[in-house]
Amino acid sequence: MKSVIRVSCGILIALTFTLFEAEKTNAEYGDIVMNNYSAKAEMRPVVFPHWFHRIRFQCKVCHADLGFKFQAGGNEINMLKIIDGEYCGACHNGEIAWAIENCNLCHSAKPGTPTQVHDSTIQKLVAPTFATDKQSKQ
Amino acid sequence: MILNTKMTSFMSLMMMLCVCLSAKAAKNGQAIVKENCAPCHETGVMEAPKMGSKSDWEPRLKQGYRNMVKRAVDGYKNMPAKGGNPLLKPEEVAMAVDHMLVKAGLVETDQPTTDKKSATDKKPPTKKVEKDATKAIVKAVKKKPKKTANSFNRLMKSKSDWNPPPQEDGIHDPDNESTYMLQTPREAFSDIDKNPFGNHVDWVKALNKGLIDPRFDRLDPEKSGILMDLNIIREVKGSMPDVVYPHKQHTQWLDCSNCHPSIFIPQKGANSISMASILMGKQCGVCHGKVAFPVAECRRCHSLPKQKTDLAR
Numbered sequence: 001m002k003s004v005i006r007v008s009c010g011i012l013i014a015l016t017f018t019l020f021e022a023e024k025t026n027a028e029y030g031d032i033v034m035n036n037y038s039a040k041a042e043m044r045p046v047v048f049p050h051w052f053h054r055i056r057f058q059c060k061v062c063h064a065d066l067g068f069k070f071q072a073g074g075n076e077i078n079m080l081k082i083i084d085g086e087y088c089g090a091c092h093n094g095e096i097a098w099a100i101e102n103c104n105l106c107h108s109a110k111p112g113t114p115t116q117v118h119d120s121t122i123q124k125l126v127a128p129t130f131a132t133d134k135q136s137k138q
Numbered sequence: 139m140i141l142n143t144k145m146t147s148f149m150s151l152m153m154m155l156c157v158c159l160s161a162k163a164a165k166n167g168q169a170i171v172k173e174n175c176a177p178c179h180e181t182g183v184m185e186a187p188k189m190g191s192k193s194d195w196e197p198r199l200k201q202g203y204r205n206m207v208k209r210a211v212d213g214y215k216n217m218p219a220k221g222g223n224p225l226l227k228p229e230e231v232a233m234a235v236d237h238m239l240v241k242a243g244l245v246e247t248d249q250p251t252t253d254k255k256s257a258t259d260k261k262p263p264t265k266k267v268e269k270d271a272t273k274a275i276v277k278a279v280k281k282k283p284k285k286t287a288n289s290f291n292r293l294m295k296s297k298s299d300w301n302p303p304p305q306e307d308g309i310h311d312p313d314n315e316s317t318y319m320l321q322t323p324r325e326a327f328s329d330i331d332k333n334p335f336g337n338h339v340d341w342v343k344a345l346n347k348g349l350i351d352p353r354f355d356r357l358d359p360e361k362s363g364i365l366m367d368l369n370i371i372r373e374v375k376g377s378m379p380d381v382v383y384p385h386k387q388h389t390q391w392l393d394c395s396n397c398h399p400s401i402f403i404p405q406k407g408a409n410s411i412s413m414a415s416i417l418m419g420k421q422c423g424v425c426h427g428k429v430a431f432p433v434a435e436c437r438r439c440h441s442l443p444k445q446k447t448d449l450a451r
Contacts, residue, residue: 025308121427
């Protein structure tokens with residue numbers, strides 16, 4: 001009985017902690033940060049704002065026609081693919097949307113932010129939310 | 139090596155000096171206009187009010203000086219925020235506006251009142267009010283909402299925290315100049331019906347009202363998809379109302395292949411769905427809880443009340 005109480009207390013504390021962590025960012029629902037390769041290349045991680053894109057395109061344009069998987073960081077997008085016209089490069093080519101020379105418009109996240117979907121249910125419940133203060137100061 | 143470090147420190151000193159000097163020069167309204175505003179306002183491109191043109195500036199001033207400065211600071215129509223230079227302070231933007239009003243002959247001078255005593259006599263009395271207004275705007279732009287004991291609620295964001303501009307959202311780097319070029323969600327959502335959850339807007343309403351017109355095809359804005367108007371009713375355990383799944387609202391955004399067959403087997407009764415798996419980002423949770431409205435809005439899915447006889451069983 002005691003152990004059950006102990007475990008449930010632990011879970012409660014962990015949950016409150018993650019909730020407090022989640023409060024640190026005020027990012028737009030569905031904003032995705034991608035940091036597969038950016039940090040290693042000494043670039044800021046990429047922020048993909050879902051809200052901005054869904055005003056202009058239906059979900060199926062990217063997720064069916066262009067083959068984006070429904071998983072943050074799961075598409076292994078790199079600049080070579082984009083230059084070849086795959087993924088972001090299908091539109092960000094200077095014809096449909098602005099071209100790739102505007103590096104910092106995408107690579108605009110705080111350095112050290114890990115790959116994640118911001119404000120998502122999973123983020124609030126379990127996953128680590130944001131680079132801790134220590135990391136963001138570095 | 140030592141020489142090298144000396145050189146670099148000398149260089150950095152020089153650069154700092156340059157920065158200081160340029161900062162000092164920027165205090166002048168004319169200089170601010172020349173550096174930041176002239177490219178558009180000199181020529182009047184993209185419907186910018188032309189410098190020195192009284193007819194361009196007068197109707198704008200009539201809408202209120204405060205309003206003008208606020209639009210110049212926040213951006214308005216083709217005008218980027220702070221003329222596209224995020225390093226400008228709001229008071230410097232106001233100085234630039236003052237200077238252009240002087241050029242248009244609508245205000246007599248943009249010098250501070252203390253500088254020229256003779257000028258103060260000639261000045262219209264409104265000028266003092268305008269200066270106070272500038273201060274008020276600067277204060278309003280800089281002011282952060284005050285947190286009180288009652289505003290504490292760790293699970294809820296207050297309305298003033300909804301849709302913050304990128305530089306304040308906690309994930310964009312405020313030290314990145316391009317961050318300030320991005321569209322702010324508040325501007326994009328200004329006409330759309332509000333909603334307590336998610337992006338704080340009702341996307342389906344926005345689409346049905348024609349407030350947004352997302353393309354079906356990447357290249358062709360005219361193409362449109364075929365809608366499937368078929369509701370699937372899922373009876374649920376417990377006392378929650380049954381789930382009505384509308385194909386219509388989903389095919390407004392998605393292609394069949396997005397969900398079938400990888401996420402849902404297209405066969406009645408073949409998919410066992412639970413709230414636990416949805417919360418963990420499976421099935422409906424692939425989108426709901428990430429980009430589509432979150433599970434907090436229970437009744438948008440659980441919308442068909444059970445028959446009383448069902449409950450009695």
